[in-house]
């Protein structure tokens with residue numbers, strides 16, 4: 021570790037982010053499914069310092085989720101097969117929305133993650149949520165690996181484009197549409213392009229990698245669902261690569277910002293994603309270790325950017341130098 | 345403004361991330377270690393009750409947070425420091441849940457104790473801690489065992505790693521003026537994480553005596569059973585419990601609460617006994633946890649829906665009982681045994 025302490029830089033860096041017209045005070049967000057519906061971490065950390073808050077996936081009807089065991093730790097990460105357990109649209113609107121409106125009034129932008137089984141599911145749910153003024157953006161989860169057929173939309177470019185077109189058309193125009201990409205594809209630029217063509221304002225990536233862990237004594241999968249989604253530090257290099265790939269092949273030219281995530285735990289991790297092409301950053305699994313992780317990362321990023329002689333965070337996005 | 349599910353019992357939600365130093369790390373038996381952690385840092389540790397747990401970091405606390413806390417000292421041309429030890433050798437990434445087995449407040453501040461069995465990478469790391477080493481944990485978490493108004497007698501039933509919270513409970517019940525008797529189950533004597541009073545041994549016929557220091561300090565008698573008969577009575581913990589309950593009068597039973605924590609089959613058996621004799625029973629359930637804070641939805645347990653509060657069933661057991669998933673970390677870990685849907 022480089023630990024000698026010279027004069028601490030006094031950061032006056034502009035950390036604000038422009039997500040296709042949606043202004044965030046800072047780059048840090050929560051990742052869906054790791055931070056509850058609203059204030060769950062409120063007694064640990066000042067959530068109002070987040071650039072945006074992203075809810076657990078909401079589906080049209082409540083879902084109880086998969087059987088136990090739903091999680092298992094693997095080296096440097098974890099597998100989860102929660103199965104989109106959530107309260108459903110109706111309870112969300114009644115109980116969670118007021119809390120989110122309250123949070124929004126204190127600073128963070130509010131993004132609701134939506135999942136579904138059919139185009140109709142998605143359209144009905146998204147339209148209803150996007151009608152709410154307190155909601156700044158919808159993030160479409162088209163890539164949950166833990167439910168039956170959960171991957172079809174996320175892996176088939178044609179289906180994906182069609183889905184996004186219909187969802188976009190049904191939504192309040194000034195509510196942004198974020199499409200969350202699955203890493204479980206052969207060529208991610210195909211789904212990324214389909215999403216942009218369909219009308220995505222922003223791309224977020226990545227969701228978890230489908231994976232498996234085995235109890236060798238029982239000769240059985242460790243998760244009741246057999247497979248789960250891998251997240252945490254173990255996936256970070258894979259995620260950084262995919263962000264950079266999509267940035268260079270699709271997003272930069274289409275002027276579509278990327279929200280980068282996958283194993284972010286430190287400001288160095290965050291900086292990698294920015295250099296690779298992400299405009300904003302989400303922290304998921306690391307919240308389980310310390311809910312204040314995103315806030316702590318912001319301090320480190322300010323110093324880093326000052327040292328890199330950047331007046332704003334925007335300046336560093338996608339500035340990875342690759343030798344010809 | 346808080347979205348916490350309202351706690352079953354009145355615990356002020358003042359959970360936080362606390363830093364601590366190891367004050368004691370003592371091996372209690374073959375695989376079990378007692379850790380006393382002295383809380384450092386400026387914040388007061390909130391009040392706690394038996395049944396609550398902490399999410400203890402089982403890896404160098406610096407690993408996760410050093411990078412984010414330090415000033416940037418990197419200069420162009422310098423090789424950046426690696427921060428990927430999690431990939432270099434097995435180390436626990438997520439925190440691990442442990443029940444409080446004790447807590448103390450003195451002139452130096454607050455300490456908490458946990459007793460853990462070495463079963464994997466995280467507990468192995470804990471067992472190697474030295475006095476003065478830094479750790480951090482999130483807590484206090486979960487609901488608590490409760491003292492039912494009008495009752496004053498407790499039967500504490502602990503097995504394996506379910507025993508530690510019973511030590512804390514014995515202390516709290518004593519302070520509240522309750523009478524208690526402990527029933528301790530172990531697979532074998534080497535895995536019994538208790539201290540034995542000098543000159544005494546647990547009776548092999550299951551008669552209660554004061555041989556276990558952790559209970560005898562509050563004058564509580566105890567019964568030890570072991571699967572192989574290497575200590576105490578040979579048999580299951582319920583084999584020690586049944587005769588004691590049988591000897592109780594109906595009036596005594598109605599003043600009694602059974603508190604239990606341990607392997608699921610044990611708790612299930614204890615629950616059945618409690619139901620048979622009409623005794624109230626509180627169980628402390630375990631489930632694999634990632635966050636411990638109610639966000640990840642991993643720690644589900646099946647509990648009878650509270651229809652009075654408008655809860656609807658999510659499924660039905662083979663015995664035809666309705667259930668609904670609850671979170672062991674925030675709705676529990678302590679539940680009324682009558683509402684637990686086993687299996």
Ligand SMILES: Cc1cc2nc3c(=O)[nH]c(=O)nc-3n(C[C@H](O)[C@H](O)[C@H](O)COP(=O)(O)OP(=O)(O)OC[C@H]3O[C@@H](n4cnc5c(N)ncnc54)[C@H](O)[C@@H]3O)c2cc1C
Nearest residue numbers: 440441442443459460461463464465466467505508630631
């Ligand atoms: C509320 C609660 C309170 C607990 N209190 C205590 C306590 O006071 N003392 C104590 O020793 N343990 C306690 N446990 C269990 C303890 O959390 C696990 O033993 C610990 O997480 C294992 O970590 P590890 O890294 O050493 O093992 P890992 O490497 O994670 O796992 C090793 C083995 O243990 C199994 N395992 C992991 N976690 C659990 C679990 N939660 N339940 C059953 N098997 C598991 C794994 O499947 C694996 O076979 C408690 C658990 C909960 C949920």
Ligand SMILES: Cc1cc2nc3c(=O)[nH]c(=O)nc-3n(C[C@H](O)[C@H](O)[C@H](O)COP(=O)(O)O)c2cc1C
Nearest residue numbers: 051052053077100161226227251252282283304305
């Ligand atoms: C327990 C858990 C639950 C998750 N639930 C959701 C979800 O409901 N919807 C979704 O789009 N992503 C979900 N994710 C994926 C995360 O939002 C994120 O994309 C992924 O975990 C990678 O980031 P990380 O390594 O920082 O966790 C979940 C991840 C975890 C670990």
Ligand code: FES
Nearest residue numbers: 636640641643673
């Ligand atoms: S451990 Fe995450 S919800 Fe209980």
